[in-house]
Amino acid sequence: MLKHGVIPVLGTMSGTSLDGVDAAVIETDGVRIAHFGEHGYRSYSDAERAVLRAALGRWPGQEGVDEAAALVEQAHAELMAGFNDVALAGFHGQTLAHEPDGRGTHQAGDGAVLAEALGLPVVWDFRSADVQLGGQGAPLAPAFHFALAKWIKAEEPLAFLNLGGVGNVTWVDPTKAAPEEENALLAFDTGPANAPINDLVQARLGLPFDESGKVAAQGEVSAELLDRFVEHSWFLKVPPKSLDRDDFAALSAQVADLPTESAAATLTAAAAVAVLRGAEFFPRPVSRLLVTGGGRNNLVLMEMIREGMGCKVEPVEAVGLNGDMLEAQAFAYLAVRVARGLPTSFPSTTGVAAAVGGGEISYPQSGEA
Ligand SMILES: Nc1ncnc2c1ncn2[C@@H]1O[C@H](COP(=O)(O)OP(=O)(O)OP(=O)(O)O)[C@@H](O)[C@H]1O
Numbered sequence: 001m002l003k004h005g006v007i008p009v010l011g012t013m014s015g016t017s018l019d020g021v022d023a024a025v026i027e028t029d030g031v032r033i034a035h036f037g038e039h040g041y042r043s044y045s046d047a048e049r050a051v052l053r054a055a056l057g058r059w060p061g062q063e064g065v066d067e068a069a070a071l072v073e074q075a076h077a078e079l080m081a082g083f084n085d086v087a088l089a090g091f092h093g094q095t096l097a098h099e100p101d102g103r104g105t106h107q108a109g110d111g112a113v114l115a116e117a118l119g120l121p122v123v124w125d126f127r128s129a130d131v132q133l134g135g136q137g138a139p140l141a142p143a144f145h146f147a148l149a150k151w152i153k154a155e156e157p158l159a160f161l162n163l164g165g166v167g168n169v170t171w172v173d174p175t176k177a178a179p180e181e182e183n184a185l186l187a188f189d190t191g192p193a194n195a196p197i198n199d200l201v202q203a204r205l206g207l208p209f210d211e212s213g214k215v216a217a218q219g220e221v222s223a224e225l226l227d228r229f230v231e232h233s234w235f236l237k238v239p240p241k242s243l244d245r246d247d248f249a250a251l252s253a254q255v256a257d258l259p260t261e262s263a264a265a266t267l268t269a270a271a272a273v274a275v276l277r278g279a280e281f282f283p284r285p286v287s288r289l290l291v292t293g294g295g296r297n298n299l300v301l302m303e304m305i306r307e308g309m310g311c312k313v314e315p316v317e318a319v320g321l322n323g324d325m326l327e328a329q330a331f332a333y334l335a336v337r338v339a340r341g342l343p344t345s346f347p348s349t350t351g352v353a354a355a356v357g358g359g360e361i362s363y364p365q366s367g368e369a
């Protein structure tokens with residue numbers, strides 16, 4: 001059995017950008033954050049990324065999925081083996097397909113394999129239970145965002161924005177006592193963020209991403225395509241709502257005839273407008289928008305969001321957090337919540353019928369921690 005009270009836990013995330021695996025330790029009792037610990041990163045090689053990319057949109061049993069899962073497990077085992085003195089691990093896996101209103105949600109990688117390899121109890125498959133109970137299965141970081149709002153001693157409503165492959169935002173009222181309290185949280189995916197920009201500059205320039213937004217900065221936004229983008233029914237959908245990585249593939253097709261710089265500018269503007277449209281759903285205005293995820297380094301994207309928001313828009317580093325590790329930390333936090341029987345998602349964060357603690361715990365066969 002796990003000890004009560006605050007424990008050191010290792011969380012991992014392999015996000016939709018397919019860049020690599022983040023791992024981070026936090027100390028928590030599943031409610032309060034006591035300490036942020038060590039962290040690490042393992043990038044995927046080009047060959048590994050190609051295997052993952054080929055498996056996108058696929059479900060267990062389909063071609064290429066076993067190979068992708070074995071690769072995800074191996075990459076995580078290598079990175080996680082470097083961390084000592086942790087009592088528990090949270091393993092998100094790699095989302096290959098996400099259709100919460102259809103076939104479900106699919107994260108590649110088996111937590112039981114990692115539990116055995118690492119000799120640690122591992123919490124995994126965080127999203128399935130939520131989807132089975134009618135939720136979107138995403139975003140799940142909001143419970144952690146609530147704890148972070150307490151940790152930074154926020155006193156007014158604020159929002160956390162994650163600019164990963166896909167964007168997601170959490171509105172938090174930090175005056176509430178717990179995340180399950182009514183009107184404490186509202187969370188949802190905003191729309192495409194870095195994934196379409198990455199795909200564009202990879203295909204046209206052989207670059208993994210548009211560093212600092214330099215390519216977009218040299219282009220012109222197509223107002224016509226942007227207008228067409230915001231007419232998408234996604235923006236009328238009342239949150240909670242979630243997306244798969246390539247749900248906006250049509251947008252990428254539409255910029256195909258633009259010069260690269262203007263295509264990048266248009267995709268960047270689309271990511272920003274998606275955030276601004278999302279913010280219209282906030283129950284009350286926010287005092288600040290704290291931005292995490294790799295997109296916070298895209299200066300053009302950040303400026304476009306800042307212009308439209310009418311509040312402070314800052315990287316989470318402004319409050320002493322690490323925007324490269326926040327999601328890995330989130331899955332460490334969520335792992336402890338699962339182990340303690342606390343809920344990880346709520347009607348206002350995933351649309352699930354009632355608060356639910358998703359996630360399965362696998363123990364190493366050789367004994368319990
Ligand atoms: N210096 C930079 N300039 C511009 N963009 C950057 C920079 N650094 C990272 N990014 C973008 O951020 C992406 C990585 O972000 P992150 O690791 O937050 O995504 P993820 O966790 O894979 O995605 P998700 O949150 O959707 O699961 C890169 O693929 C790139 O598009």
Ligand SMILES: CC(=O)N[C@H]1[C@@H]2OC[C@@H](O2)[C@@H](O)[C@@H]1O[C@H](C)C(=O)O
Pocket residue numbers: 015016095098105137138139140141142162164165166167168189242243327
């Ligand atoms: C299905 C899935 O993996 N969704 C991811 C993805 O990446 C960003 C956005 O889409 C968010 O919904 C989620 O990840 C974050 C970590 C979350 O669950 O909070």
